[in-house]
Structure formats: C-alpha cells, structure tokens
Amino acid sequence: MTATWHTRPPSQWTFFERSLITLGVASPDDPTKPRPKPPVYPHSAPVPVYPIYKMHARIIPWAFAPLLVHHFFTYYTGIVVPVSVATVAYLAYFVVYGVSVFSWNNRMTEKFGTFDGEKERDGVPDVDTTSVAIGLFMVVISRSVIAVPYLYNPEEPLLDWKTIAMLPINTFMFAVAVDFWFYWYHRLMHEVPFLWRFHQKHHTTKHPIAALGAFADHEQEFFDMVGIPILAWLTWRINFATWWISTCYILFIEASGHSGLRGYFQNPTTWYLRWIGAELCLEDHDLHHRRGWKKSGNYGKQTRLWDMIFGTMKERVEGTKDNINWDDPMDEPSPVPTQ
Known part of the structure; x- marks a missing residue:
C-alpha cells in the first residue's frame, strides 16, 4: 500500500493521478506548505458525535438541487427533458457531488482524526492509481447510466407530494434492501474460499481512506456498482426521484465508511435502528478492515441489522455506548483545507 506518487512534482503525474488530486483523494506534498497532521487520540478518549440533522443538512441540498431545477424548468417552460439529456445531466452532477463528498471526508479527518489513530491511514498505492481513479468514476457513471434511462419517465411528474411524504420510509427501506443483498454477497466472499480471491485485494488496506472503497478487483466492483x-x-421498488435521493445518501455513507473518521457518525436514513442497537457507525466498517479475512464480521455497509440477525455483529472498540460524548457535536471544517 505504498503511496508516494503525490510527492512527485505535478509535471510527473499521470492523467489519472491528476484526477485523484482533483477529486480530493490526495493533496500535493509541498514541503514549503506542510499540511497539519490529524489529531491522534487514545482508544479510551470520548468519541464526539456528528448529529443526524447535520448529515441531512449536508446531503439534502445536494440531492434535491437537480431535481428542483429539473422540476421547475419543466413546470414553467412546458419543455419535457428527454431521457438522453437527463442521463448526461444527472451523471455530470453526480460526479461533482462525489468530489464534494471525498473532499469533505478528507477535511473532516484532518480536523477530527481517525479511529485507531496511532496507525497511519493507507493512501492510494503507486501501483494502482489508474485502477482506483477509474473505479471512482465508474461508481458514479455506472449507477447513473444504468438507472436514469430505466427509472426516469419524462411523462410522469418528477416530484409530487406523495414522493416527498414517503421519502423517510422509502429511503430507509431501500437502504435496508441494499444492505441485505450487500451483506450476503460480502459475507460469502469472506466465507467461501473460491470467492475470497475476488475480495482479497480490497482487504489489502487495513486503514483505508474514503477513496479506497474503489480499491478492488473488477468482479467485486461490478457487483458493487451494478448487481447490488x-x-x-x-426488492423495494421506488421511483426515479426517490432512487436519486437514496443514491446520494448511499454514496455518502459508502465513502465515509472507508474514511475512518473518528466520530459517532450514523447512517442518516437508518439511524432509527439505534433503538434496537442495529445502527451503523463509521467504526463498524473500519474494524471490518482491520480484522481481516475470517475474523472481520460487520458485513453490512448501510446498517448492522443483518449482522445482528445473523450473528456477525462485532463489538466496537472506541465508539462504545459509554464512550460516546453526546455533549461534543462535531462542527464543520472550513471549505478549504488549511495549508
């Protein structure tokens, strides 16, 4: 997992390495402007809380913006946006949104540190910068290119009151459905030796960053991006607008789940599961990577519901119930990383 490519002069970067810099995956290592080191905390230090309302406040404007523009454009002009135009527009917007998610994760980890902070986080390795960059783009491209043409119907209202009223239920249920299929596919890759070879590369990283969600073999990437x-x-059929909003939340959780950000950071669409102890937090997937092949557990990536039901839920180390500081809400980092 050696990552030194970002320390080279920019003139020596490949196109894909420049793309990773643009995505906020890594930053140039300028010795004249050293970047601050993230704070390091012992495991016993209280874990701050990132409130649910702040997560919604961060994701909802991004998720609703293109839908509202699209809706009012058609409402006031009478022009129906063709499927081909909608596909390109939502795809381009999703790429921009993805960049904002990675950049936000990087700024948050710089400010608040990471779980198991004594260990340095892995970067995108020198031998795989091209593969990871392509994988990150494919995450957003594949979902938009496949789903928008199928789900978007120009003849139907884009947003209506029923869609908006049912959002809390539908985003919750869709996330639970995603997690059910992901749980079993993920667990089987760990427990069936033949399938482990398709997942082994992804587990080379023990302390990943957000971008390393795309550090995987092509077979795993295909199922992550298309099959699930x-x-x-x-399993839970939803209309285009609900799918779009759900996907914005899912991307946010998938990226953050690999960041290691040290905070009690729940999935904002499924946090209700906290009432039965099945809510997902960032530490859960971080521990999954650290524990490796056979001992990992925590196979869910949107909830811990299926881990709880099927007996694979693991205890947290830092974010235990008695070590969460509810009186210490995490505030937002500055929009531009401190140099």
Missing part, C-alpha cells in the same frame, strides 16, 4: 443496486430495487 439492481437487486435492491427489485
């Missing part, structure tokens, strides 16, 4: 979303939609 399709199976989830067949």
